Amino acid sequence: MITKMRLVNLTADKDMVDEVLRRFIDFSGFHPVDNQKILSTVHGSSTFEGGNPATELLEQIHEIESELNLTLLPVKTRKLKTTLDDMHQYILESHKEFKVEFDDIKALEQENSNILIALKQLENLAELEVSFDDLFSTEFVSVRIGKLPFDSIERVGYYSHKPFIFIPFTEEKETKALWCLYLTSNEYKREIDNLFTSLYFERVYIPDFVHGTPENARESLQAMIKYNETQIDEFRQILINLVLKYQERLGIIKGELEFLDLMYNARRHVVLLGDRMSISGFMEEKLVPKFTEIFDGLANVNIDDSDAQSDRRFIPPTKLKNNWFSKPFETYVEMYGTPTYGSIDPTNLMAFTYTLLFGMMFGDFGQGLA
Numbered sequence: 001m002i003t004k005m006r007l008v009n010l011t012a013d014k015d016m017v018d019e020v021l022r023r024f025i026d027f028s029g030f031h032p033v034d035n036q037k038i039l040s041t042v043h044g045s046s047t048f049e050g051g052n053p054a055t056e057l058l059e060q061i062h063e064i065e066s067e068l069n070l071t072l073l074p075v076k077t078r079k080l081k082t083t084l085d086d087m088h089q090y091i092l093e094s095h096k097e098f099k100v101e102f103d104d105i106k107a108l109e110q111e112n113s114n115i116l117i118a119l120k121q122l123e124n125l126a127e128l129e130v131s132f133d134d135l136f137s138t139e140f141v142s143v144r145i146g147k148l149p150f151d152s153i154e155r156v157g158y159y160s161h162k163p164f165i166f167i168p169f170t171e172e173k174e175t176k177a178l179w180c181l182y183l184t185s186n187e188y189k190r191e192i193d194n195l196f197t198s199l200y201f202e203r204v205y206i207p208d209f210v211h212g213t214p215e216n217a218r219e220s221l222q223a224m225i226k227y228n229e230t231q232i233d234e235f236r237q238i239l240i241n242l243v244l245k246y247q248e249r250l251g252i253i254k255g256e257l258e259f260l261d262l263m264y265n266a267r268r269h270v271v272l273l274g275d276r277m278s279i280s281g282f283m284e285e286k287l288v289p290k291f292t293e294i295f296d297g298l299a300n301v302n303i304d305d306s307d308a309q310s311d312r313r314f315i316p317p318t319k320l321k322n323n324w325f326s327k328p329f330e331t332y333v334e335m336y337g338t339p340t341y342g343s344i345d346p347t348n349l350m351a352f353t354y355t356l357l358f359g360m361m362f363g364d365f366g367q368g369l370a
Contacts, residue, residue: 002345003319004285005308007033011278012301017270018263020301022078023294024279025262030291032269032281037313045273052264053084054257060091061254067102068239072247074255087253094246101242105235108228115221115228118207122214122221124170124179131212142189144196145204147177152199159195163188177202282308282316309342316341326351 008030012020024030039045065071082090125145135143148156156166164184171178184192210217271278283291288305295301308316318341320330329351339345 001321002339002341002343003321005282005316005319005341006285006288006305007280007308007310007314007316008283008288008291008303008305009278009280010295010301010303011276012298014272014275014277016298016300017267017277019298020277020279020295021263021266021270023298025259025266026078027291027294029283029287030281031283031317032279033314035269035271038271038280041313042271042273045271047272048267048270052261054260054264057084057087057091058254058257058261060095061250061257064091064095064098064250068098068243070243070247072251072254074258075252077252077255077259080256080260082253082256087257090249090253094242094250097242097246098239101235101239105232105239108232108235112225112228114207115209115225118210119218119221121204121206122210122218124172125181125214127169128181128214132206132214132217133211136206140186141183142186143181143183144193144201145181145206146179147172147175147202147204148180148196149200150176150178152201153178155199162192162195164192164195280314282314284319320345320347322347322351329354 010020010024035047039047061072150171153168164182167181167183169179169181182192182196210221212220269279269281271280292303295303318338320333320338322330322345326347330347332350332354333339333345333347
């Protein structure tokens with residue numbers, strides 16, 4: 001069946017908008033109407049203008065949470081104890097401190113990642129007994145280090161008459177390539193580079209921070225990784241201390257901003273006319289007394305409810321309500337489109353026919369197996 005709805009209209013003095021919305025935002029089950037249809041038919045009506053000041057600050061809070069991989073627990077509140085300027089300043093100061101340590105950690109992690117790549121390269125060049133510093137500081141000789149596909153190795157011999165020296169190292173079976181090195185004079189550098197390019201030679205650039213022989217460089221880089229890991233642990237401890245320092249206050253600010261965000265989002269449903277304000281929408285008939293009770297004690301607040309189809313400008317929402325047997329079949333009905341308010345809910349029929357037909361087909365299937 002389709003749940004019976006009521007069209008509810010709340011009116012109050014304009015200067016009471018904050019108090020009304022403070023209570024309104026905690027009520028669930030209210031479906032606001034399209035305000036544009038009211039503005040286009042009621043002369044002199046208007047809505048609140050201006051953006052939501054909480055949006056940008058909440059984004060900054062979420063950025064802090066994302067960077068630190070934590071979730072600040074907001075302190076639920078229904079009043080603002082901090083000005084927006086103070087919130088903004090506090091968020092900027094805390095974010096600045098977090099970012100310094102966070103950026104240092106990221107930089108060291110990236111450096112370690114680059115070192116690990118270099119160590120992998122050095123594993124394949126372990127047979128090289130010459131210092132990289134000497135190798136790449138030659139004045140008249142160009143050196144290229146890289147990988148050559150297995151299919152191209154035999155073809156290198158075809159060009160043995162060319163002015164280059166080819167030195168093979170280790171085989172990388174997972175990529176089916178040979179780590180190697182070739183040397184040539186600067187005079188023939190372009191020709192030899194083009195030759196090895198035609199052999200699908202993949203050049204590997206040894207990072208500038210690699211010095212000495214592969215063995216010496218490996219020891220130095222491993223020591224550098226350990227040192228960086230120690231530094232990372234220290235920075236993380238500083239971050240933990242900063243989180244402990246700021247999280248309580250940031251949680252309070254987050255709660256206030258979420259409250260402010262709810263208030264400004266609710267303002268979108270308010271229509272202004274002279275010194276009065278109104279909020280119109282649909283809700284289930286059974287929720288109307290509860291909604292009215294929320295605003296008890298507020299002067300000059302009037303709540304009127306009428307039949308859901310009493311105002312032709314608005315189309316009531318449809319909410320299906322069925323028993324435990326039929327409810328799972330609401331999904332199938334909604335696949336073809338939710339029935340309009342006031343029409344017939346076909347869910348019960350769908351549940352009966354679907355179950356009946358499935359049972360018949362299951363029986364035919366069993367008979368076929370027999």
